[in-house]
Amino acid sequence: MSALDNVIIPKKELPANVVRLGWILTLAGLALAVLSYMTDANRAAFNNVIGFTFLASIAVGAVFFIALEYIAGAVWTTPFRRVLEFLGMLLIPTLLMAIPLFFKLHDVYHWTHADAVATDKILQAKAPYLNEMSFMTRFVIFMVLWLAFYFIFRQNSLKQDGNKDQKLTKKNIALAAAFIPVLAISISLFSIDWLMSLEPHWFSTMFGVYYFTGTILTALAVTTYFVVSLSQKGYFFKGINENHYYSFGALMFGLLSFWAYIAFSQFMLIWYANLPEENFWYIERWQHGWEYVSIAITLIHFWIPYFMLVSRPSKMNPANLKRMAALLVFAHFLDLYWLVMPTYNNAPVFGYHELAFPVLCIGLIIVFFALQAKRFNLVPVGDPKLQRGIDFHL
Amino acid sequence: MEKKxxxxxxxxxxxxxxxxxxxxxRDAGYTxxxxxxxxxxxxxxGAMGLKETKLGFVTLAAGILGAVGMISFASWVAVVDYPQVIGGKPYWSWPAFVPVTYEIAVLLAVxxxxxxMIAFFFKFPNTSHPLHDTPYMKKVSSDKFGVTIQAExxxxxxxxxxxxxKTTGGEVEEVHYTEEFLTFKPNTFEPxxxxxxxxxxxxxxxGGYLYFNKVLYLPPFDWMVEQPRFDVQSTTDLFDDxxxxxxxxxxxxxxxxxxxPYTLGAKADSVGKLLVNPVVKTAASLDLGKRKYLTYCSPCHGNFGSGDSRMNGQFPNPxxxxxxxxxxxxxxxxxxxxTVGQNVMPGYQYQLSREERWAVVNYIRTLQRAYNAKESDLQ
Structure with missing residues (x-):
C-alpha cells in the first residue's frame, strides 16, 4: 500500500470557516423554524414537510449510491464513497425533523380527519392504507430499515480502514443486493405517504419513481458539490482528474434526463386522458401564479442543466459541475415546494417561513459532514478497489 | 501489380x-x-494524443434538425393541413407532439x-483497407494488441x-498492398x-406462408381465431337460403x-302534425335531453342551438x-x-331511442324559450 500512501491525503478537518458557516446556518434555520412555528404553525408545518422530504432525499439517495457502487462493482466512485457515507448520516436529522409533523398531521393531511373520511367514499376506500396508525407504522419500518442498512454499510466500510479485510466488501455486496428492492418499495410508499397523500383524492402511478429520481439526482448533486469543492481545496487524493469529474457530470446528466422523462410522462398521460379525478392536480399548478413556478422547474431542473452538461468538456469542468450541482439541489427543493405548497395555498407564497427549512437543511448537511470528516478518513483507505478507482480512466 | x-x-x-x-x-512525432x-x-x-472528434457537432446538428423538423411537421399537419378536434383539445396540442419529436430527433441524430462517418471518414470509393485480411488484423482482433505506422x-x-x-518490445512485421486490392469490386452477379x-x-x-396460413390455425396457437359461429356475410348450410x-x-x-313509419321523403311539418309528444317535461327528462343534446347535437348546432359550434366552417353551417x-x-x-335527418344531417334513430329523441325535443323547446324569454317568465 505504499503507492497509495503517496497519493492519499490523511484525514484533515474541514476549513474552520466552512464549519462555522454550517453552525450559523443550522442555528439560524432552527431559530427561523421555531419562529415560523410560533407565528403561523400551519404554514410552518407545510414547509416542514418540504424540508423533511428534502433531507430524506439526500440521506436515502446517498445510501442508494453506496449500495449501487457495491452491487455494480463500480470502481470510480470508491475514492468518494466516504462522502456518501457521511451524507447518509443525515438520516438522523431527517428522523428528528419528522417529529414536529406528527403533532401537526391534522393540519397538513386532510385524510386524518375522521369526519371528512366518513362523508367521502373515495377516502373510505383508501382508509385501509391511508390511516394514521398504518402511516406511522410504515414510517417507523422505513426508518428502521434505512438506518439499519446504512449503519451496517458504514460499519463494514469503516472497519475496512483498519483491517483492510476484503471479506467486508463481499458482505456489503450481499447487503446491497438486499437493500435495492427494499429501497425501491420503501421510497415509493414513503413518497405516497408524505407527498402524494397531501391531495388524498389524487393519484399517479408514476409518483414514486418521480420522487425517487429527484432523490438520487439530489444526493448525487450534493456529493458532486462536496467532491469538487473539497478536491479543489486539496482534500481526497492527488490525481483526481477529469475522468472522475466526467463520470459525475455524465451521471448527473443521465439522471436529470431521466427525471425529465418521468416528469413529462406523468404530465402527458394525465393531460391526454384529461380525467377530472386526475387533472385537477395539474390545474392547481397552472393557475394563480403556480404556472410560473411550473415553468421555472422545467427550466432549472432540465433545460438549463441539460445544455450546460451536454458537451464532453463541460462535464469535465469543475467550476461548471459545481454550479450545476448547486442548481440541481435548488431545483429539487423547488420541485418539492411545487409538490407540497399548492395544498397550503392556491397561490405561491414566499417569506421567512419558506426560508427557514432550506437554511436549516444546508446547515445540517455541512455540520454533519464536518463532524464526521473530523473523526474518519475522507477516503476508504482499506478498500480493495481504491487503487483502481484512483487510476480510473474513461 | 506492384506491391507497395x-x-x-x-x-x-x-x-x-x-x-x-x-x-x-506519439512522442517520436509520428502522425x-x-x-x-x-x-x-x-x-x-490520451496516450495516442487523439483530439476530440468533431462528429458530435454533426450529431447535435442532425438532432436539432430532427426535433425542429418534426415539431414543425406535426404542427403543420395538426393545425393547417388536417385540423381535427381530438379529445376536446386545441388543434395545437404540443404535449402530444413531444414523444414523436424526441424519437425523430434521436433517429436523425443517429x-x-x-x-x-460514411461520407467523411470511410474513404469511399475504396472498398477495402490494406490491413484487411492480413495476419496482423487476425491477431489484433483476437488476443493481441498492435501499433501500425504508415509509410505515408x-x-x-x-x-x-x-x-x-523494437525498443518498445513489440514483434515487428510489415504489411504490403496493391492498388487493386483497395478498389476491389465484388462480383455481385456470381451465380x-x-x-x-x-x-x-x-x-x-x-416459412411466412406456412406460419400465417397453417401454423396459426393449429390447435395450440389458434386461440380465438377459429370459433364455432357464423360470421356475417358468409354462407352456411344450416338454412335453405x-x-x-x-x-x-x-x-x-x-x-x-x-x-x-315515415321516411326521409316525408315533409317535416306535415308529419309533425300527425305525431304527438308523449314525454312529459320533468326535470329528469329534461336532464336526459340535455345530456343527449350535448353529446349528439351540440358538435354542429352549438351548445345553445345557435349553430355556432366549433365545427363552424368545416361543414355547411346548420x-x-x-x-x-x-x-x-x-x-x-x-x-x-x-329521426330521419335533413340535408347533410344524418338521422339519429339508431343512436337515440324514441324517448331520448322526445327528451331532446323538449330540451330544444327549453332552449328556444330561454332565448326568447317573455316578461312573465321572470316572475
Missing amino acids: LYSINAIYHTPNDIIRAAKAV KFDVHTPYPVHGLD LGTVGA DPQFDEKKVRDLL KFLLLLAGIALATSA GLTMRLPVEGTIARGFMPY PTLHSDKVRTWPDGAIFHTI
Whole structure:
C-alpha cells in the first residue's frame, strides 16, 4: 500500500470557516423554524414537510449510491464513497425533523380527519392504507430499515480502514443486493405517504419513481458539490482528474434526463386522458401564479442543466459541475415546494417561513459532514478497489 | 501489380504495453499511425494524443434538425393541413407532439452520425483497407494488441521505425498492398451468390406462408381465431337460403321496438302534425335531453342551438334552432327531423331511442324559450 500512501491525503478537518458557516446556518434555520412555528404553525408545518422530504432525499439517495457502487462493482466512485457515507448520516436529522409533523398531521393531511373520511367514499376506500396508525407504522419500518442498512454499510466500510479485510466488501455486496428492492418499495410508499397523500383524492402511478429520481439526482448533486469543492481545496487524493469529474457530470446528466422523462410522462398521460379525478392536480399548478413556478422547474431542473452538461468538456469542468450541482439541489427543493405548497395555498407564497427549512437543511448537511470528516478518513483507505478507482480512466 | 509498403506494425501482448508503445510512437512525432486492440482499452486515446472528434457537432446538428423538423411537421399537419378536434383539445396540442419529436430527433441524430462517418471518414470509393485480411488484423482482433505506422507518414524511415518499435518490445512485421486490392469490386452477379439469394427469398416466403396460413390455425396457437359461429356475410348450410344473416320472422317486431313509419321523403311539418309528444317535461327528462343534446347535437348546432359550434366552417353551417320556422314547428316536426335527418344531417334513430329523441325535443323547446324569454317568465 505504499503507492497509495503517496497519493492519499490523511484525514484533515474541514476549513474552520466552512464549519462555522454550517453552525450559523443550522442555528439560524432552527431559530427561523421555531419562529415560523410560533407565528403561523400551519404554514410552518407545510414547509416542514418540504424540508423533511428534502433531507430524506439526500440521506436515502446517498445510501442508494453506496449500495449501487457495491452491487455494480463500480470502481470510480470508491475514492468518494466516504462522502456518501457521511451524507447518509443525515438520516438522523431527517428522523428528528419528522417529529414536529406528527403533532401537526391534522393540519397538513386532510385524510386524518375522521369526519371528512366518513362523508367521502373515495377516502373510505383508501382508509385501509391511508390511516394514521398504518402511516406511522410504515414510517417507523422505513426508518428502521434505512438506518439499519446504512449503519451496517458504514460499519463494514469503516472497519475496512483498519483491517483492510476484503471479506467486508463481499458482505456489503450481499447487503446491497438486499437493500435495492427494499429501497425501491420503501421510497415509493414513503413518497405516497408524505407527498402524494397531501391531495388524498389524487393519484399517479408514476409518483414514486418521480420522487425517487429527484432523490438520487439530489444526493448525487450534493456529493458532486462536496467532491469538487473539497478536491479543489486539496482534500481526497492527488490525481483526481477529469475522468472522475466526467463520470459525475455524465451521471448527473443521465439522471436529470431521466427525471425529465418521468416528469413529462406523468404530465402527458394525465393531460391526454384529461380525467377530472386526475387533472385537477395539474390545474392547481397552472393557475394563480403556480404556472410560473411550473415553468421555472422545467427550466432549472432540465433545460438549463441539460445544455450546460451536454458537451464532453463541460462535464469535465469543475467550476461548471459545481454550479450545476448547486442548481440541481435548488431545483429539487423547488420541485418539492411545487409538490407540497399548492395544498397550503392556491397561490405561491414566499417569506421567512419558506426560508427557514432550506437554511436549516444546508446547515445540517455541512455540520454533519464536518463532524464526521473530523473523526474518519475522507477516503476508504482499506478498500480493495481504491487503487483502481484512483487510476480510473474513461 | 506492384506491391507497395503500407506500414510497419508491431504486436504486443498486454494492454499496458500498447499504451506505452502508443505514447512512444506519439512522442517520436509520428502522425500517421493507428492502434488496434481486441477490446476498448481505457486511456488509449490520451496516450495516442487523439483530439476530440468533431462528429458530435454533426450529431447535435442532425438532432436539432430532427426535433425542429418534426415539431414543425406535426404542427403543420395538426393545425393547417388536417385540423381535427381530438379529445376536446386545441388543434395545437404540443404535449402530444413531444414523444414523436424526441424519437425523430434521436433517429436523425443517429442517421446523421452514421452518414457523416460514411461520407467523411470511410474513404469511399475504396472498398477495402490494406490491413484487411492480413495476419496482423487476425491477431489484433483476437488476443493481441498492435501499433501500425504508415509509410505515408512524413517522418517515415524504415530503419528508424523498426528501431523504435523494437525498443518498445513489440514483434515487428510489415504489411504490403496493391492498388487493386483497395478498389476491389465484388462480383455481385456470381451465380452461386444469386442462387443463395433466391434460396433465402424462397425459404422466408415459404416459412411466412406456412406460419400465417397453417401454423396459426393449429390447435395450440389458434386461440380465438377459429370459433364455432357464423360470421356475417358468409354462407352456411344450416338454412335453405345459405345466408348467415337472418331477417326477423314475418309479421313480428322486436320487444320494445316501435317502428317509425315515415321516411326521409316525408315533409317535416306535415308529419309533425300527425305525431304527438308523449314525454312529459320533468326535470329528469329534461336532464336526459340535455345530456343527449350535448353529446349528439351540440358538435354542429352549438351548445345553445345557435349553430355556432366549433365545427363552424368545416361543414355547411346548420341554421339556428331559434328561427321562427323551428319555433312554430310542432314538436313532431323536430322529432321527425332528428329521426330521419335533413340535408347533410344524418338521422339519429339508431343512436337515440324514441324517448331520448322526445327528451331532446323538449330540451330544444327549453332552449328556444330561454332565448326568447317573455316578461312573465321572470316572475
